[in-house]
Amino acid sequence: MNDLSQAHNFLIYAWWFALGFSFLMYIMLDGADLGAGVFSLFVHDHQERGAIMATMAGTWDANETWLVVAGGILFGTFPMVYGSAFHYLMLPLIIVLLSIMMRAVSLEFRHLSQRTQWLWDGLFGVASLTTLFFAGMAMGAVLQGYPLTGGQVPTYPGGMLRFVSAFSVWTGIGAVIAASLAGSLFIRARFERTEAIRVRAAVWVDRTFYLALAAVVVTGIWSLAIFEWVRAKWLGPYFWIWLLLAIVVVLATFQMRRATRKERDLAAILWLNAAIAIMWLSMMFTMLPWIVPNTWTVQAAASPAVSLVTFTLAMGSFLPVMLAYNWYQIWVFRARINKLTGYGH
Amino acid sequence: MDPLAILLTRLDFAWVTSLHFLYPPLTIGLSALLFVSEWRWLATNDEGWYRLVRFFEKLFIINFGAGVATGVTMEMAFGILYGPFSQAAGPFFGVVLGYETITAFMYEAGFIGLMVFGWGKISRGMHLFATFNVMLSSTLSAFWIMDANSWMQTPTGVELRNGVFHVTDWWAAIFNPNFIYGFPHMWIAALELALFFVIGVAAWFVLKGRQVALFRRALQYALLAAVVITPLQIYLGDALGHVVGETQPAALAAMEGHYQTYDADGTINTAWTIIGWPNDAANTMDWAISIPHALSLIETYSWNGKVPGLDQFKPENRPPVWVPFYSFRVMVAIGFFLFGVALWGAYLMWRGRLSATTIAGNRWFLRILVFSAFLPYLAIWTGWWTREVGRQPWLVDGMMRVSEGVSRMTVFEAALWLGAFFVFELLVWYFTWYFLAKVLRAGPDMDSPVVTGGDELLGHLENAPDSDEDEPAYVRP
Ligand code: HDD
Ligand code: HEM
Ligand code: HEM
Secondary structure (H helix, E strand, C coil), X not given: CCCCCHHHXXXXXXXXXXXXXXXXXXXXXXXXXXXXXXXXXXXXXXXXXXXXXHHCCCCHHHHHHHHHHHHHHHHXXXXXXXXXXXXXXXXXHHHHHHHHHHHHHHHHHHCCCCCCHXXXXXXXXXXHHHHHHHHHHHHHHXXXXXCCCCCCCCXXXXXXXXXXCHHHHHHHXXXXXXXXXXXXXXXXXXXXXXXXXXXXXXXXXXXXXXXXXXXXXXXXXXXXXXXXXXXXXXXXXXXXXXXXXXXXXXXXXXXXXXXXXXXXXXHHHHHHHHHHHHHHHHHHHHHCCEEEXXXXXXXXXXXXXXXXXXXXXXXXXXXXXXXXXXXXXXXXXXXXXXXXXXXXX | CCHHHHHHHHHHHHHHHHHHCCCHHHHHHHHHHHHHHHHHHHHHCCHHHHHHHHHHHHHHHHHHHHHHHHHHHHHHHHHHHCXXXXXXXXXXXXXXXXXXXXXHXXXXXXXXXXXXXXXXXXXXXXXXXXXXXXXXXXXXXXXXXXXXXXXXXXXXXXXXXXXXXXXXXXXXXXXXXXXXXXXXXXXHHHHHHHHHHHHHHHHHHHHHCCCHHHHHHHHHHHHHHHHHHHHHHHHHXXXXXXXXHHHCHHHHHHHCCCCCCECCCCCECCCEEEEEEEECCCCEEEEEEEECCHHHHHHHCCCCCCCCCHHHCCHHHCCCCHHHHHHHHHHHHHHHHHHHHHHHHHHHHHCCCCCCCCHHHCHHHHHHHHHHCCHHHHHHHHHHHXXXXXXXXXXECCCEEHHHHCCCCCHHHHHHXXXXXXXXXXXXXXXXXXXXXXXXXXXXXXXXXXXXXXXCCCCCCCCCCCCCCCCCCCCCC
């Protein structure tokens, strides 16, 4: 694939961006739901646990759809990565998948049952935790790259435990911490101001805030130490850009803290998401030209031109429509709730 | 690669698709029926339609949840189990599945939220619009996924270059020969399934003597629709069979258990085997009961037309016969049986025996209706097994073999997948049943006020913490 035209090149990167954007949307939207699930493990009031699930009643599946969309874009535009990385990540993906499904089932079935509610509550919390941990591990494993076979279409040579490393375990833990922060902010925003659960969520916000800050710093330093491609960017001639970004992230997190103190819950969530978005996008750019470091470059992994053209023509206008729609939905289901709220059918 | 690992990988895939596919057909078909009923409610203001919609929507949402839970597996399954195939076929296959995910699922997940949780929050017209979009998007999703699969059966419009399928003609690839009848046959199957689901549920309530007036209406309309839909499905199935005969003669021969093109005396073998014992090793059908000339008539519309048998294909290119042969027969038998049931219903209706006062008297007919609700599920499973096993040993017919497309799994890895998903899918199945049964036993809610919509307070996204404005308590619709 060397005879790439300009337009083709542009399209590839447009799709690379759309892919990253979908993952980011998923992390921002479902991260909070997942974090709220982890939080629910520490809530002992039966009704409150039910109400936590009710907070995401109308929106959780649309949030998760971003993950399905990211998968769709990956298969549609970067089939080389889809066909090899998924095999590499087989085990964490299966666990994430089973966990996501357990969550979906618990969410739907809990309010239909009486005697087994405790079971769904527990499953919901545990599945949120395993989703986060293994998704985090998978992300770390992707940063490390994987070997390929030779031949016309290089593929993954097999082996399902290669993804395990100290670094990937750490990124798993980091994901749990970050989501717990997002989840406790979400709980604060979704419950009526008089609810007791909001006070406990505030304690969580405090604790996880410092943990998350530490996690980000550790991950940054660790990446610098082990990844040559990270050093090339962060310590390269344009080091000041990355430094500037880091400062913006720190500022955003402090804004978030101020907003929570002032009980401006929505603003707090938006600031946190701003920080996440900047970090995520910086990481994407740090990885260039790789889409999977040391394994696939964005260009080598892309599908031949024709597909990209058609895919783009048909889909280019679709993401904005979906975004507008996501927003409309959040708007319809915006009311704060109390702990007696049912899941509501 | 170890043949056992390949076999297990195939079983892995077959298991997750088969168990995913218990749910989407009902989603597709029932959303269409819900739309029609809700539209009748808006048009006539007749409360009965509203009660039916609300009741069947409860069943719908349980089924939908299970469909999503098992469906997300599917998206990963291709990459994990069929990595090299996903890479090679990506330029077409991946794009089509990408279309599916974005246009159909994203679209669908959004409107489902509004449809289920929006009662009382949005206006009646807006709600009908949401239901309409759920119907449309689930149909779109079926459109794309069927397209991907049909292309595997008849891969037109592509060219294999350096091990990668390049699309040379999008139109030819999307509207490939198998798709032209494959999609309608699938869509009508979903509608037929939903109709018999509604019929079965309604018959059960009538048998129990609960809400007879309400369910009699559902039963009657669904039976009338089935009178049209069931023969249409048979017609489409026959047409699809002819496409298979032309494009995948080996698959057709396997479906019909047609081993020998010529009889021992050198004349053309025209016999259609009703039933028998396929013997792949000896390349013949043992203990066959067959009708002379029937196969030639069905396939070529002539008394002595030649239909290629399996002996025309190299042994390494022959599909196994057992599964396609028997699955196909089960599906066809069900197709005709359901047609018969629909006709019987129409006859009873014509004789006035399904009126509010007389309907409960037809106990045997009602019992058969309840039983018939399960048959379309079996027909859909067997139809897919016919199709997928009939394509063997090809993954992309004539272009890529299964052994070239599977991931390099060890036996242990493949078995681990099977074990994990065996348990999981059965659990989902069990709980889906459990909750469907629960909603069924509880019956429709006839008492709570009819929701007109658009009049509920929605609250504010964010107001100042010290503002004196009341935070509205969340009101359940
Ligand atoms: C309610 C479900 C249902 C019913 C009653 C029927 N079918 Fe069917 N059939 C399906 C549901 C289905 C399906 C599951 O939807 C399939 C699998 C793939 C597809 O396109 O449709 C299918 C596939 C399928 C194929 C394609 C096999 C292949 O591609 O190798 C043929 C030739 C038929 N059918 C023929 C028939 C005939 C002749 C029927 C009636 C007498 C019939 N089907 C009834
Ligand atoms: C939902 C209904 C479906 C069912 C019940 C089903 C069933 C099966 C079965 C039984 C097999 C194993 C065949 C064998 O190895 O002998 C199989 C294989 C396969 N099917 Fe399907 N299938 C379905 C839909 C699809 C669709 C829609 C696609 C494509 C979009 C698809 C793609 C495949 C692939 C890639 C394989 C593996 C290759 C092979 O072994 O032939 N299937 N499926
Ligand atoms: C003919 C075969 C198939 C059809 C018609 C079909 C259709 C559908 C439909 C209508 C849904 C919505 C949920 C539900 O109905 O319960 C669904 C769920 C899903 N299906 Fe299938 N499906 C088929 C087979 C497959 C295959 C082979 C894949 C693999 C790519 C797949 C992937 C998915 C996914 C990812 C979901 C969940 C999407 C969501 O979040 O809404 N399906 N499918």
